[in-house]
Amino acid sequence: MANTTSTTHISSKGQVIIPKALRDAKRWPAGTALVAEQTDEGILLRPASAQHKQDASTTLRSIQERIGYQGKAVSAAEMKQAIADEAERRGGR
Structure with missing residues (x-):
C-alpha cells in the first residue's frame, strides 16, 4: 500500500x-x-x-508497572480469603 x-x-x-x-x-x-x-x-x-494477545504473566507485569505494586504476587484464593476476612472485620457489610 x-x-x-x-x-x-x-x-x-x-x-x-x-x-x-x-x-x-x-x-x-x-x-x-x-x-x-x-x-x-x-x-x-x-x-x-x-x-497481539499477551500471556497472563506479561499482562500482570504490565499492570504492576502501571500501578507501582512492588509486593509479591498472591493467588486468587488468597485474594478471596482477604476479601472475606475484611468483610467479616467490617461486620458482614
Missing part, C-alpha cells in the same frame, strides 16, 4: 480528525476502536482488535 500523507489538527478537546482518504485506505468505518501508542516517531494508531 502506498503511503498517504495528510495534514490535520488537534481540537481544543484533544480530538484529531483522521482524513477520509486515510480512513478509506485503512477501511476504518465510524466507531472503529483504535489503540494509540507512543513511539519514537510519533503516535501510532491501530485497530484495537489487531492487538
